[in-house]
Amino acid sequence: MNPRELDVERLTLRFGGLCALDEVSFTVRPGSLHALIGPNGAGKSSCFNVISGLYRATDGTVKFGEHELTRERPSHMAKLGIGRAFQNTALSPHSTVLDNVMLGRYALTSGGFLACGLRPPWIRKQERRHAARAAEICDFLGIGDVLRTPVGVLPYGAVKRVDIARALAVEPSLLLLDEPAAGMNATETAELASTIRQIRDELGISILLVEHDMGLVMGIADQVTVLDFGRVIADGEPALVRADPEVIRAYLGTESTQSATSTEAG
Numbered sequence: 432m433n434p435r436e437l438d439v440e441r442l443t444l445r446f447g448g449l450c451a452l453d454e455v456s457f458t459v460r461p462g463s464l465h466a467l468i469g470p471n472g473a474g475k476s477s478c479f480n481v482i483s484g485l486y487r488a489t490d491g492t493v494k495f496g497e498h499e500l501t502r503e504r505p506s507h508m509a510k511l512g513i514g515r516a517f518q519n520t521a522l523s524p525h526s527t528v529l530d531n532v533m534l535g536r537y538a539l540t541s542g543g544f545l546a547c548g549l550r551p552p553w554i555r556k557q558e559r560r561h562a563a564r565a566a567e568i569c570d571f572l573g574i575g576d577v578l579r580t581p582v583g584v585l586p587y588g589a590v591k592r593v594d595i596a597r598a599l600a601v602e603p604s605l606l607l608l609d610e611p612a613a614g615m616n617a618t619e620t621a622e623l624a625s626t627i628r629q630i631r632d633e634l635g636i637s638i639l640l641v642e643h644d645m646g647l648v649m650g651i652a653d654q655v656t657v658l659d660f661g662r663v664i665a666d667g668e669p670a671l672v673r674a675d676p677e678v679i680r681a682y683l684g685t686e687s688t689q690s691a692t693s694t695e696a697g
């Protein structure tokens with residue numbers, strides 16, 4: 432799929448009297464790793480949820496190439512080349528890693544309900560092809576040795592990778608990652624940072640990363656947009672954003688202040 436730009440323009444989202452997003456604009460360039468950060472309640476998840484079709488924008492647009500995403504159903508995202516991994520993974524704990532990742536392949540499956548039920552030879556051949564590709568993606572993410580293991584018994588870091596594998600299984604040109612490092616220890620976070628880099632560099636996939644961990648973001652992002660109280664307060668390369676007085680002020684008094692100014696991941 433051809434790489435496309437993701438253009439967020441004057442995105443506004445209100446919950447009653449609360450303005451969660453106030454004319455937010457930024458662009459994710461094809462093949463880049465773009466981070467969206469900000470203190471608690473800044474509007475990061477709201478923005479992620481509007482882009483991925485879970486929330487309806489009050490105003491503004493989100494364009495992916497020529498497609499206007501604010502009018503698309505969430506189920507169409509995969510067909511447009513957008514893969515999403517969520518903060519609280521929606522994986523089935525009793526199913527195997529492979530079966531969970533195969534869920535991502537269904538968006539690419541041809542054949543109607545009847546054909547799938549009867550499973551003629553061409554459907555079985557297609558399933559084998561999809562399973563082989565799903566296994567390849569798991570190998571890439573370092574979970575190829577647990578394909579037949581139920582997700583529920585895996586360590587947390589591996590579960591997150593299964594969710595990313597499921598998102599990559601739709602063969603996206605844009606990957607949306609919502610706080611992938613949440614709940615991870617330092618080692619898992621460093622390993623995740625290197626995996627996210629590989630997804631950009633080796634697969635050429637654009638990534639929009641919503642993340643709390645400033646160290647992770649500053650170490651790997653090409654471009655960073657900072658939200659505070661639903662507004663963009665900075666947008667640029669990590670080094671510039673980190674030195675921005677308004678960004679430092681926004682993080683003052685939060686636990687991330689120290690990492691905002693000193694830590695680098697990977």
Ligand SMILES: Nc1ncnc2c1ncn2[C@@H]1O[C@H](COP(=O)(O)OP(=O)(O)OP(=O)(O)O)[C@@H](O)[C@H]1O
Binds near residue numbers: 446473
């Ligand atoms: N479904 C909702 N209904 C009402 N208010 C909401 C809803 N979702 C978010 N908000 C409010 O919108 C604002 C932005 O919240 P959001 O979760 O997007 O911030 P965030 O930057 O992701 O925060 P955190 O880092 O704590 O996850 C907050 O004031 C929050 O309380």
